[in-house]
Amino acid sequence: MSRLLSRDIALWLAVFLAYPLAGGLGRLIANPAEGLVFAFVTAAVAGAILGAAQWLALGRQPSPVPWIGATALGLGISFAIVQAVGATSSTAAPIIGAITGLGVGSAQSFVRSDRVPSAVIWIPTMGIAWAVGWIVTTSIGVQAEAGWPVVGVSGALVAQALSGLVLATLGRRRSQPALA
Numbered sequence: 001m002s003r004l005l006s007r008d009i010a011l012w013l014a015v016f017l018a019y020p021l022a023g024g025l026g027r028l029i030a031n032p033a034e035g036l037v038f039a040f041v042t043a044a045v046a047g048a049i050l051g052a053a054q055w056l057a058l059g060r061q062p063s064p065v066p067w068i069g070a071t072a073l074g075l076g077i078s079f080a081i082v083q084a085v086g087a088t089s090s091t092a093a094p095i096i097g098a099i100t101g102l103g104v105g106s107a108q109s110f111v112r113s114d115r116v117p118s119a120v121i122w123i124p125t126m127g128i129a130w131a132v133g134w135i136v137t138t139s140i141g142v143q144a145e146a147g148w149p150v151v152g153v154s155g156a157l158v159a160q161a162l163s164g165l166v167l168a169t170l171g172r173r174r175s176q177p178a179l180a
Contacts, residue, residue, distance in 0.1 A: 078103020
């Protein structure tokens with residue numbers, strides 16, 4: 001494994017550290033239990049923070065505003081859908097993760113970095129990674145009923161590892177400059 005690829009994977013994995021900040025700040029700003037608009041705002045704030053962390057990990061490309069905005073919009077809309085259909089219990093954790101992961105993956109696929117695989121791969125990757133992340137989070141006792149827009153640290157690490165595996169194997173890598 002090249003040093004560049006190892007560095008890329010490490011940066012992508014480090015995004016898991018942004019999840020607690022994203023979820024906490026989102027919940028501080030709005031309580032999703034108070035209605036769908038609040039659910040959207042909670043998750044959009046969390047999505048903006050996660051989008052910014054991912055953008056940094058992807059090597060600051062594509063342009064920050066579309067990537068961060070797409071991540072915020074994708075998580076905001078999909079989390080509002082989760083709240084609207086009532087999938088808010090810990091037993092619904094895989095559904096929460098699948099819907100929000102598909103929402104984020106779909107939105108990101110419109111503005112994706114040249115290092116992110118095609119939409120056909122990225123959308124289901126995010127749905128699966130976030131579903132597994134929510135399963136891990138609730139399996140250690142975190143209650144989905146609290147209205148968190150993103151997984152906890154344990155689930156975040158798993159989701160980042162799964163999506164990072166896809167990035168490392170199927171994503172386009174930065175070309176290394178030729179030596180003169």
